[in-house]
Amino acid sequence: AQSVTQLGSHVSVSEGALVLLRCNYSSSVPPYLFWYVQYPNQGLQLLLKYTSAATLVKGINGFEAEFKKSETSFHLTKPSAHMSDAAEYFCAVSDEGGGSQGNLIFGKGTKLSVKP
């Protein structure tokens, strides 16, 4: 069964610093991979997705992620953090082999804090 592991439940960076949020997945089939962002008291918003095209995926708000099959990783990065990036981030993998017809398997989330 597919699973997702996000390393670090809390990450704190200074404004202008590099943001790196880590995600590793397990999947028996070529996966679709996603990063979502959740601002306080809101729903989840798609940041970016990997669907077997280019391995470096660019998303909204300056974020990007690189699919590395050999490392089973899909880490999220942003070169320069902004105060508005403070939120919770979720990595997810498509449950294509689990019989749930399009369900996504989510990691436990990483809360990003940005210090002035």
Place this chain on the structure above:
Amino acid sequence: DAGITQSPRHKVTETGTPVTLRCHQTENHRYMYWYRQDPGHGLRLIHYSYGVKDTDKGEVSDGYSVSRSKTEDFLLTLESATSSQTSVYFCAIRKGQGRTNTGELFFGEGSRLTVL
């Protein structure tokens, strides 16, 4: 805007009472999902639907039932609420199917349920 409306957005109830949460979509998509979000657990699938009157269980379905009598509405019912069901509940839809499906889910704003 994914055209998803959840109601109620906030509810406080007592142990043992029935509760129904409603998810309404405006775009007639086939697949709909109910997740719950809890700190340290990310999002976990409760039930999903792949058409009118077609539903199936997810990872954490015990204590929950669902119904879908119309394409646009997906109801989640707690027959007898317990304190362990205090959570934030999210409805999601998947747009497209087959070649038009790129795998991502679109989420509603959430329903915060407190069971006392």
